[in-house]
Amino acid sequence: MTEPYVDLETGAVSRAIYSDDAIYQQELEGIFARCWLVVGHETQIPRPGDYLASFMGEDPVIVWRDQAGQVHAFLNTCRHRGNRVCLYERGNASSFTCSYHGWSYDSAGALIGVPFHNEAYFGGLDRTGLGLIEAPKLQVYGGMIFAAWDAAAGSLEDYLGEVRWYLDHVIRVAEDLGGFDVLAVSRYETAGNWKIPAENFAGDHYHNATTHGSSYALGLRRAEFSGPQLPSGPFEVALRPGHGLGGLVTGEEPYERDLANAAKIGPEAVDYIRERFARLQARQPGERSIAYSFSHGNIFPNCALWGGSALRGNGIFSFHPRGPLKTEVRQLVLIPRAAPQSVREVAYAEMGRGGHFASGMFEQDDANNFAQVTEATRTPIARRFPFQFGMGVRQEGEWPGQETWDVRGMPGLIGPRFSEHPQRRFYAYWQELVAGTGRP
């Protein structure tokens, strides 16, 4: 790829990157076959033998905890003639047997059974090297299972870069609250390119007022976009190498708001919010500001984080590409084990009703826009006119009033709620990987 699809000086991004087949193939090779990808969460496969059918790009993988407790990601295909070996979406198994000729594999991926081995191969098939094809890199971080196909990929810690601080200091507070339970899951297919939801979660506070206007009109959400930009946020943050997050709120102000809402639920909810805040402070000691929560984020390339108020769950949403024009969305929502039942009910209602499930009022209108945007990238005249990601490009790092922001000690390029710098970071990294000039 020689053509510059992304112009960081102006924020212009070519429409072709959302629908061109050749660029899509470059993405599958340059991004999904190389980067660390989230393939699941430990809470989904707690026991030996537990497995989950997942995806790395378009490649189907089995995320399988072996009998010794080690997690693997295997390509879901038989080494003999390619048939699928895992036929269910999840379950528990000590082995899989291919339904074509009967080769079987154990949970560590080894080829353990070849029917008629003596007659068919005269006892001479070398089974070593014919185990399930395994992603050479796999690491569990904060419960999230990351895997990569590139054996030469750098460490996961380096890959996470600046988003790691926010995982460690905000999301992982759940580890001090008993770990995570699964609150809910949702799965749907949608028209639209995978990058559009990914970069939206990376830092698009700007769309809320319009896209989700119905939810605000019905009073289902507090309109964080009205009034002046406060020292407590919300902020949008660009994170190296290609991540982003937003709706970041800091200090005691969001804590007081959660306390007031918890009081409407009950004293146990108030205790829970207090406990979480105490644990959060312990994770962020010293003179720094307190990062209280963020409502959206994206771990490059396609793993979104959803949250915000501590009365909500922690969403991990994957946008699996299905060709350039289609995406399979998998949503997993977790909640700290210490959350009382009353808080879980409120958090569940938020997901299923107002929130981001396939039926959620937010999700419906997002998916609708993302499909329409993708459609508008396919045709020759439209492709002459790039998309605009130039918001705040001249103010970047020198935003008016930024000296008043309560963000001491927090990494990343922290900007106001309305700015497209996180998306510029997303597309800058995307371009490096697709062009082959950068590496994960």
Add this chain to the structure above:
Amino acid sequence: MRSALRTVATALQLEIERLYALEAYLLDERRFYDWLALFTEDATYSVMVREAVQPLDAAGAIYQYPEAPAFDEDHAFTTLRVKRLETRLAHAEQPPSLTRHLITNVLIHEGTEDVIRVSSHFQVYQHRPGYSEHVFYGKREDTLHRGPEDWRIAERRIVLDTSLLPRTITIFF
């Protein structure tokens, strides 16, 4: 099950089938407030999907698909979904979907004079002009309560015949 079917009065069967025909008519004519009035005030509305979970038993039983919750809502929220359509800001329904609900195979399973459990099958066609077409198949499991004038839906449980929703859910079943 068969004995229960024999004892269902033809008049009751007809009454329930007419109720469902009316319900489908109201939904497809977009008379959503009239549709809401077919439910009790404390009605629940839930949607399930199927999930292909590997069975623990190796053999010896016909596989029964586990159901997984997609969402469940109370009547107040179902009403809010209708109100949302009136804001004209519900972008996923602009222009509104054209729908056609086909309800068949109505089976009255059990019940008393005032409470019955009914299952039915459906095919729901959804068309967004200039945008997309989808068809949903599934079953509904309802609990109906006899009110002073007519039967009301107290519990609606929708089970869609898919493990992967083909799009976001913006219509009623």
